[in-house]
Amino acid sequence: MDDTFGSYVRDRREALRQSDATFSVRQVAMRIGVEPSFLSKVERGEAPPPSEAKIVALAREIGEDADVLLALAGKVSSDLQEVIRKRPELFAALIRQLKGAPDNALLRVVREVRDGDW
Amino acid sequence: MDDTFGSYVRDRREALRQSDATFSVRQVAMRIGVEPSFLSKVERGEAPPPSEAKIVALAREIGEDADVLLALAGKVSSDLQEVIRKRPELFAALIRQLKGAPDNALLRVVREVRDGDW
DNA sequence: CAGAGTGTGTACTAAGTAGTACATAGTATA
């Protein structure tokens, strides 16, 4: 098991706990709707990352971007997948083409699309 | 169960069988590496679409784009997912922004990226 | 009419997913 996910979550949660005692395993687990033992196992890498819905809730809890946390868990948000599935050829072509592009090039495309008159 | 996937595969295979007898359930199943009864069930929607690897093999067999066939199966190719997972913020932003864009706008971006000096 | 090839029905399974329930042991506080 790789477990960047678990350690990352643990680190973030412990950090938040410094200033807010409600960030215990128990309370966070309760807030995201899982058993404390399960969250504990996930954080220690003994259980694989939970389902997408729980990860999204967890991201909100620890103030992290949901897509980033999902990525750490080896997943891609289902709403993104749906966008791709609706036009597979076009999005497949686009994504494969941007695979090797540097970050700033990507950012430029993002901005162009945002600002442009599409 | 929705089953556009199964019917689509069946239609394509039957069409090919008109001119080539080797496109029977049995032979295609053998070529893509599953049991004939399983392919039969998949085609009739009694079993969900098979694994990504089998779908890709099937796409080759019936001469369809793998990404399109995967999309019909409700999946997104794992290599595309990996690209997204490596830079989740950027790709999430891009894809969400292009969600509602018309096909020709998407095509323009694809072409720009291909031709541009990125 | 034998044999090959066709599609399909039934039964089974091994591995992975996503957890729950409960017990235990340590720690902080009043």
Added chain:
DNA sequence: TATACTATGTACTACTTAGTACACACTCTG
């Protein structure tokens, strides 16, 4: 020192995924 909250360990389970194995009945061809 009681109590309350903390984290963790062990055991169990229901569901899903991704199929296999094998037998059956039909049809076409030599």
